[in-house]
Amino acid sequence: MNEYIQNCIDSLTERNPAQNLFLQAVTEVFESLDPIVAEIPDIEQHSILQRISEPERQIMFRVAWVDDQGKICVNRGYRVGFSSALGPYKGGMRFHPSVRLDVIKFLSFEQIFKNALTGLGIGGGKGGSDFDPKGKSDGEIMRFCQAFMSELYHFLGETTDVPAGDIGVGAREIGYLFGQYKRLTKRFAQGVLTGKQVGLGGSLARKEATGFGAVYFAKEMLATRSDTLEGKTCVVSGSGNVAIYCARKIQELGGKVIAMSDSGGAIHDPAGIDLDIVTALKEVERARISEYPNRRHGSTFLPGEKVWKLPCDVAFPCATQNELGLVDAKELVENGCFAIIEGANMPTTPEAIAYLREKNALFAPGKAANAGGVAVSALEMQQNAALQNWTFQQVDDRLKTVMASIHSDCVFYAKKYHREEDYVFGANVAGFLKVANAVQSYGVV
Ligand SMILES: NC(=O)C1=CN([C@@H]2O[C@H](COP(=O)(O)OP(=O)(O)OC[C@H]3O[C@@H](n4cnc5c(N)ncnc54)[C@H](O)[C@@H]3O)[C@@H](O)[C@H]2O)C=CC1
Numbered sequence: 001m002n003e004y005i006q007n008c009i010d011s012l013t014e015r016n017p018a019q020n021l022f023l024q025a026v027t028e029v030f031e032s033l034d035p036i037v038a039e040i041p042d043i044e045q046h047s048i049l050q051r052i053s054e055p056e057r058q059i060m061f062r063v064a065w066v067d068d069q070g071k072i073c074v075n076r077g078y079r080v081g082f083s084s085a086l087g088p089y090k091g092g093m094r095f096h097p098s099v100r101l102d103v104i105k106f107l108s109f110e111q112i113f114k115n116a117l118t119g120l121g122i123g124g125g126k127g128g129s130d131f132d133p134k135g136k137s138d139g140e141i142m143r144f145c146q147a148f149m150s151e152l153y154h155f156l157g158e159t160t161d162v163p164a165g166d167i168g169v170g171a172r173e174i175g176y177l178f179g180q181y182k183r184l185t186k187r188f189a190q191g192v193l194t195g196k197q198v199g200l201g202g203s204l205a206r207k208e209a210t211g212f213g214a215v216y217f218a219k220e221m222l223a224t225r226s227d228t229l230e231g232k233t234c235v236v237s238g239s240g241n242v243a244i245y246c247a248r249k250i251q252e253l254g255g256k257v258i259a260m261s262d263s264g265g266a267i268h269d270p271a272g273i274d275l276d277i278v279t280a281l282k283e284v285e286r287a288r289i290s291e292y293p294n295r296r297h298g299s300t301f302l303p304g305e306k307v308w309k310l311p312c313d314v315a316f317p318c319a320t321q322n323e324l325g326l327v328d329a330k331e332l333v334e335n336g337c338f339a340i341i342e343g344a345n346m347p348t349t350p351e352a353i354a355y356l357r358e359k360n361a362l363f364a365p366g367k368a369a370n371a372g373g374v375a376v377s378a379l380e381m382q383q384n385a386a387l388q389n390w391t392f393q394q395v396d397d398r399l400k401t402v403m404a405s406i407h408s409d410c411v412f413y414a415k416k417y418h419r420e421e422d423y424v425f426g427a428n429v430a431g432f433l434k435v436a437n438a439v440q441s442y443g444v445v
């Protein structure tokens with residue numbers, strides 16, 4: 001590896017002890033830049049890699065709130081504004097007990113390049129809390145969101161930082177966060193959060209965008225091998241926002257989703273998952289996926305299992321980071337899987353990615369394949385700024401165009417550097433070059 005890149009990684013490792021997810025995300029991007037750094041001396045001369053890997057700001061704060069028993073609970077809140085080179089910090093908020101600074105930094109770093117790939121003028125940021133929404137009442141969720149926003153609102157704004165949802169944060173939570181923002185600032189500033197309910201200024205198709213976008217990307221990728229999703233057996237991990245709409249679009253395009261999951265295990269339905277049941281369980285009842293077989297004859301629940309062990313043609317990891325490891329990748333390939341499309345952020349480990357590439361499987365990294373969600377968030381910002389409400393069709397058409405353009409950028413850079421079909425390389429280089437050019441143009445900031 002280029003000496004400058006290696007020195008940057010070594011220095012980051014020393015300065016960020018125990019931030020393994022962040023270092024994993026940075027290493028993957030930086031490793032792709034070998035030929036670029038050799039070709040463009042300005043990158044080293046202007047210390048672009050050092051500047052791009054140091055967050056512009058990192059905010060951590062106490063969130064104190066009262067549960068239904070009257071007990072005072074304390075959580076930690078985070079918001080990392082990684083890069084505003086291309087626009088206001090933009091990225092979701094994650095509420096999950098595993099949230100630490102490391103998690104938020106890796107997500108925020110990924111977001112820089114993903115957002116650059118959309119071409120929509122948004123910088124990279126991410127936030128969240130170690131608050132666990134599982135089992136909490138609606139009142140507890142509301143009080144937590146209000147307490148969280150009471151600390152964060154100073155730092156937000158339509159042109160500075162615009163959060164949205166991620167794991168554990170959907171339209172309900174965004175509504176509570178927006179309500180508290182409005183109450184504290186006395187401003188009906190719709191563009192300060194995205195992923196809002198349509199009645200509060202949210203965009204049609206935002207809910208569907210990440211999952212649909214991943215499948216639009218898969219469609220483009222399969223077309224390069226003159227193939228389609230029609231008749232393909234698919235597995236989708238997770239059963240949240242991304243997974244549900246990914247599975248819906250697969251079925252619409254003629255594929256059959258035979259397995260989904262949550263953190264308790266997987267469901268296997270050889271006849272094809274009934275998504276109305278999954279949507280009712282997850283979006284309405286907030287129940288476990290283990291309930292599914294009670295409502296669907298011929299299906300089974302596999303406690304503690306992942307979906308990767310079930311034979312399929314195409315796999316969509318849509319749950320969480322590092323959920324698909326080397327053993328899983330081997331099982332997938334041995335069972336005939338030839339394409340893996342990441343709906344989640346960094347769900348595949350580096351060893352698994354290397355193995356899949358070695359076996360000639362098509363592999364789409366999250367920063368390209370799941371960019372549809374943040375792209376439609378940017379379209380929501382545009383609608384809010386222009387006081388407009390676009391139709392579902394208008395937004396969906398723009399989403400398809402954005403996903404096709406990201407796909408062609410990946411293919412372009414992979415071809416240019418003789419790395420055909422290497423979408424990880426193509427996405428990292430395409431995203432990086434846009435950000436690096438902007439960072440250099442600003443001078444030393
Ligand atoms: N919501 C969005 O627009 C976007 C989300 N993402 C990423 O997609 C992934 C999923 O996010 P959402 O669907 O929004 O969250 P969500 O909260 O709606 O759903 C998360 C799902 O993952 C499952 N899950 C969590 N840990 C798991 C584990 N260890 N094993 C199996 N399942 C597990 C949960 O049970 C749940 O079904 C995350 O990586 C997120 O960062 C990426 C781009 C945009």
Ligand SMILES: O=C(O)CCC(=O)C(=O)O
Nearest residue numbers: 091092164166373374377
């Ligand atoms: O819609 C957004 O602003 C962010 C979505 C997100 O968190 C992501 O792309 O990972």
